[in-house]
Amino acid sequence: MTTISRLAIVGGGPGGLMLARLLLLRGFEPVVFERDQHSGERPQGGSLDLHEETGLRAMSLAGLAKEFAAAARPEDQGDRLYDQHGTLLFDRDGAGDSRPEIDRIELRRILLESLPTGVVQWGSRVEAVVPRTEGGYDLVVAGAGQRFDVVIGADGAWSQVRPLLTEDVPRYEGVTLVELGFDSLRHLNVDALVGRGKMFAVGDNRVLIAQRNGSGHIRGYAGLRITESEAQALAAKQPERIRAMLVEAFAGWASELIDMIEIGDFIGVRPLYAMPIGHAWRNHPGVTLLGDAAHLMSPFSGEGVNLALADAVDLADALASADRWEAIAACETEIMKRAMPAAEGAAAGLNGALSSQGAAPVLEHYRERVRG
Numbered sequence: 001m002t003t004i005s006r007l008a009i010v011g012g013g014p015g016g017l018m019l020a021r022l023l024l025l026r027g028f029e030p031v032v033f034e035r036d037q038h039s040g041e042r043p044q045g046g047s048l049d050l051h052e053e054t055g056l057r058a059m060s061l062a063g064l065a066k067e068f069a070a071a072a073r074p075e076d077q078g079d080r081l082y083d084q085h086g087t088l089l090f091d092r093d094g095a096g097d098s099r100p101e102i103d104r105i106e107l108r109r110i111l112l113e114s115l116p117t118g119v120v121q122w123g124s125r126v127e128a129v130v131p132r133t134e135g136g137y138d139l140v141v142a143g144a145g146q147r148f149d150v151v152i153g154a155d156g157a158w159s160q161v162r163p164l165l166t167e168d169v170p171r172y173e174g175v176t177l178v179e180l181g182f183d184s185l186r187h188l189n190v191d192a193l194v195g196r197g198k199m200f201a202v203g204d205n206r207v208l209i210a211q212r213n214g215s216g217h218i219r220g221y222a223g224l225r226i227t228e229s230e231a232q233a234l235a236a237k238q239p240e241r242i243r244a245m246l247v248e249a250f251a252g253w254a255s256e257l258i259d260m261i262e263i264g265d266f267i268g269v270r271p272l273y274a275m276p277i278g279h280a281w282r283n284h285p286g287v288t289l290l291g292d293a294a295h296l297m298s299p300f301s302g303e304g305v306n307l308a309l310a311d312a313v314d315l316a317d318a319l320a321s322a323d324r325w326e327a328i329a330a331c332e333t334e335i336m337k338r339a340m341p342a343a344e345g346a347a348a349g350l351n352g353a354l355s356s357q358g359a360a361p362v363l364e365h366y367r368e369r370v371r372g
């Protein structure tokens with residue numbers, strides 16, 4: 001095996017941090033470039049469930065199973081489904097399921113605490129990745145280039161690394177989520193609706209989602225079908241104008257559901273994008289992708305973080321193998337193969353949750369899951 005003297009990971013999300021941890025365990029000295037100034041700079045998003053064969057396996061291989069178990073919430077795996085009139089159609093408390101939840105911020109904390117100080121270069125937005133004629137890449141940060149032999153793009157939806165390998169870009173999925181926050185002690189009606197995990201209320205091309213997080217928080221999403229330019233215009237509005245638009249869009253829904261829009265703390269507007277299903281990229285020695293940078297999909301399959309963590313495991317093994325770039329080519333094929341059913345599931349999930357058939361497709365999906 002030839003040694004890699006300079007290995008950069010662009011992006012300190014779950015995928016990039018997991019890769020850094022696994023590479024350190026294999027004797028590498030990776031540097032993670034992260035645009036955030038520090039770990040608490042922005043809200044990290046809601047609760048994630050880790051799956052046995054991908055996310056949980058990665059935590060265990062990284063030697064972090066104990067830390068994960070201490071922060072995880074196995075008790076919050078339930079599902080509830082309402083229609084737009086507030087009628088409860090499905091209720092499963094999820095006790096004993098094998099996909100424990102964890103707050104995204106807690107997952108990031110565990111991964112960060114597993115890395116020596118200095119591995120993550122905070123406040124380092126990579127502006128460009130430029131191939132060098134003599135081999136390797138210049139990572140441009142704050143206008144200055146730094147040379148690396150190997151660059152891994154773990155920089156999410158709008159990756160700066162991806163354009164080196166493919167012309168494919170994320171496409172708007174036709175759906176935008178407005179993210180809301182609740183406190184389970186202050187918002188007792190929302191607490192009662194959510195049950196032991198998450199709830200969907202589904203109507204004609206509109207959805208309200210709320211999910212229990214740690215520390216008494218509940219994260220909510222109001223989803224609707226609008227165009228990309230409408231989503232951009234919405235994101236530029238003041239929170240109270242956004243709330244008023246939502247109340248109008250959900251007119252006719254049960255009052256306890258409309259209440260969620262009226263009382264939730266406004267967090268942000270999230271238009272949903274996805275890479276084309278089944279897209280692949282050119283194998284190119286010295287650079288590759290993982291996680292959302294490789295296969296962004298809407299959150300409706302609940303697989304995104306699990307795939308990012310599993311990709312990190314496979315890439316760490318490939319980077320450590322004797323025939324490194326052959327192993328990485330095989331790994332890239334595996335990464336895309338694994339992502340394909342999840343991407344199809346995400347597209348089907350999104351179209352099932354926001355359709356003209358109301359709650360029926362989601363109810364059928366839950367019943368199928370119970371039937372196994």
Ligand SMILES: Cc1cc2nc3c(=O)[nH]c(=O)nc-3n(C[C@H](O)[C@H](O)[C@H](O)COP(=O)(O)OP(=O)(O)OC[C@H]3O[C@@H](n4cnc5c(N)ncnc54)[C@H](O)[C@@H]3O)c2cc1C
Nearest residue numbers: 011013014015035125126155156291292299302303304305
């Ligand atoms: C609303 C919502 C809900 C979701 N719910 C779930 C769920 O329940 N289950 C699930 O499995 N997945 C869920 N996902 C998807 C999941 O969050 C992602 O798939 C996962 O975070 C991907 O991890 P990643 O490390 O590849 O990328 P990211 O988490 O996007 O991390 C990328 C990192 O790169 C940094 N970065 C970006 N550009 C640069 C740059 N130029 N220079 C330096 N740093 C950069 C970013 O700051 C970020 O820290 C959800 C997503 C959304 C939007």
